């Protein structure tokens with residue numbers, strides 16, 4: 001068998017799958033979540049069922065070793081013929097999946113400042129897998145690529161033109177593979193030809209984004225220059241008044257790096273609740289009366305949390321709604 005290993009190094013999790021390309025079946029898949037918390041675990045699913053085991057440390061590199069062991073113990077290591085990597089930020093350079101070369105790695109590194117929670121994790125996955133499978137083709141699939149069809153009025157910020165022209169300051173959008181997949185699949189299931197379809201797709205996990213997809217092409221999305229803009233997320237603030245940076249710097253003496261850290265890692269559900277970035281835990285705590293957890297759920301359900309923003313920006317009602325990733329029950333609250 002000639003199998004494709006697919007790796008998705010997310011901000012808080014690592015998901016992988018081993019695929020049989022001839023019939024698109026999944027031979028093996030797995031998930032390691034809460035990678036930076038106590039006692040991270042790897043759950044592997046194969047034909048026999050699910051097996052969960054502790055990981056000997058935190059972070060993506062440790063999970064990579066766990067995945068290789070899971071493949072080795074099942075005699076699958078030698079059957080891997082290529083590796084696909086989810087990469088979050090590809091800037092304007094990458095409009096499609098791209099074979100990874102040292103030059104491509106350098107470009108992904110150059111985008112680290114634009115996706116500080118993600119591109120470093122993606123690079124760890126790439127380096128770990130390239131070490132494990134040095135002779136195989138590795139391909140990067142970019143979150144940003146699907147959104148390259150957005151028109152300028154959707155991707156340009158109302159900022160001086162020179163910032164776009166010389167420094168690439170624009171909306172890029174993320175979770176593109178996910179939005180593309182769910183809207184294609186939704187059109188298929190509804191029997192609508194893709195070119196006549198129109199959907200709003202919500203990707204709700206630790207990172208959250210919403211995208212307007214018309215005729216199978218992304219026309220607008222909530223995430224921006226970085227995956228910080230838009231919806232309230234696990235540890236990310238989503239939209240805030242841009243004046244907040246100056247306020248925090250001038251009144252609390254925070255450096256820009258510290259402000260970025262607060263907005264990316266200490267905000268969102270975690271910041272609001274003071275308890276957790278995990279929707280499951282917040283739902284439990286809210287049911288038990290935890291005030292912070294309740295507030296966090298109310299804030300994500302509020303229209304200002306941005307779910308309706310893309311819809312409104314697009315200017316016309318879009319009939320379809322697709323949803324994906326971690327959150328399972330929250331959408332009905334949001335759409336209320």
Ligand SMILES: Nc1ncnc2c1ncn2[C@@H]1O[C@H](COP(=O)(O)OP(=O)(O)O)[C@@H](O)[C@H]1O
Pocket residue numbers: 010011012013204205206207234277278279280325326327328329330
């Ligand atoms: N069954 C569930 N119900 C509600 N929320 C869930 C559920 N499972 C996972 N989640 C949420 O999804 C988050 C994980 O999102 P995920 O997209 O898998 O991670 P990442 O964004 O790092 O890839 C968790 O922190 C939690 O908030």
Ligand SMILES: CC(=O)OP(=O)(O)O
Pocket residue numbers: 009010011012088118143174175205206207208227
């Ligand atoms: C771009 C992004 O937010 O990704 P994730 O959901 O993996 O955090």
Ligand SMILES: [Mg+2]
Pocket residue numbers: 010205206207325
């Ligand atoms: Mg995610």
